[in-house]
Amino acid sequence: MTLNFVRIAYAYDRTRYHPPEVSGKIATAIVAPVEERFSDPVFLELGVGTGRVGVPIVARGYRFVGVDVSPSMLEVMRYKIAGVGRKVKLVEADARELPFERGSFHAVIGVHIWHLFDDWQRALLEAFRVLTPGGFLFEGWDMTAAENEDWRIQEKWREFLGEEGYELKRGRHQQRLAEVRKALEQLGLNPVEEVVAEWVEERTPRQSLEILSERLYSFTWGIPEDIFKSSLEKLWEWARDTYSDLDQAHAIPWRFVLRSTRLPE
Ligand SMILES: C[S@@+](CC[C@H](N)C(=O)[O-])C[C@H]1O[C@@H](n2cnc3c(N)ncnc32)[C@H](O)[C@@H]1O
Numbered sequence: 001m002t003l004n005f006v007r008i009a010y011a012y013d014r015t016r017y018h019p020p021e022v023s024g025k026i027a028t029a030i031v032a033p034v035e036e037r038f039s040d041p042v043f044l045e046l047g048v049g050t051g052r053v054g055v056p057i058v059a060r061g062y063r064f065v066g067v068d069v070s071p072s073m074l075e076v077m078r079y080k081i082a083g084v085g086r087k088v089k090l091v092e093a094d095a096r097e098l099p100f101e102r103g104s105f106h107a108v109i110g111v112h113i114w115h116l117f118d119d120w121q122r123a124l125l126e127a128f129r130v131l132t133p134g135g136f137l138f139e140g141w142d143m144t145a146a147e148n149e150d151w152r153i154q155e156k157w158r159e160f161l162g163e164e165g166y167e168l169k170r171g172r173h174q175q176r177l178a179e180v181r182k183a184l185e186q187l188g189l190n191p192v193e194e195v196v197a198e199w200v201e202e203r204t205p206r207q208s209l210e211i212l213s214e215r216l217y218s219f220t221w222g223i224p225e226d227i228f229k230s231s232l233e234k235l236w237e238w239a240r241d242t243y244s245d246l247d248q249a250h251a252i253p254w255r256f257v258l259r260s261t262r263l264p265e
Helices: 002-008 020-037 054-059 071-081 120-130 149-163 172-186 205-213 225-242
Strands: 042-046 063-068 088-092 105-111 131-144 192-203 250-262
Touching: 020 042, 020 054, 020 105, 020 131, 020 192, 020 250, 042 054, 042 120, 054 063, 054 071, 063 071, 071 088, 105 120, 120 131, 120 172, 131 172, 149 205, 149 225, 149 250, 172 250, 205 225
Parallel strands: 042 063, 042 105, 063 088, 105 131
Antiparallel strands: 131 250, 192 250
């Protein structure tokens, strides 16, 4: 997994782009409740990546620590915050073994990270350990709000992969989020989910195909090279027959969901 993030660091934001107003809404949804309860709060983000969620918080002047196992992803974030990163620390570390003292943070953030390791419980326990009493755990994720052409292309690819004997498994992230929710509830906590931003991305069929061809999504990483290559050839051919113009953009409606859980004081 880490090696793959080294490879895709500079391409990552292309697959999960947030327009500026969306970044702003997400940052507000995270910082507002924390600010209400703590003065000069300090935020920790697990698997901070290229700083899609972290950079707008940093830009507002908050104390912020980001951890990630991929030095390349951290390097992209470092580049983005050059000049505004006075109160920021970026640390190469594993979310399952955090190099911080108990109770060091007022909020811990994790976006698109739980599905990347099976022993996610360790990271959850670590998050609780480093949170101060009354602190917040924020989990966030992007999801498409309706069926769209990008989805249709991926479904067609799934069909071609199936013909070659490979079952493309999707939905691991949503499954994991449900598992984490259950764990939080079993601990007597009260996770609250809210759609904090909605937007529409314009993406062409060519872009959808290129993102798949470059194996930018983690669900593509396990496909054997020969099957990957031949199924994609079929997919490109199908797309050329299906779309009169591969560069004609289609709308993809997106939502960002934030799940907030507050620890007891
Ligand atoms: C899908 S990206 C999400 C990045 C960022 N949170 C976002 O939403 O844009 C997952 C990130 O988690 C990092 N990661 C994977 N396993 C990790 C671990 N055990 N501890 C810390 N970071 C990890 C990866 O290197 C990558 O940067």
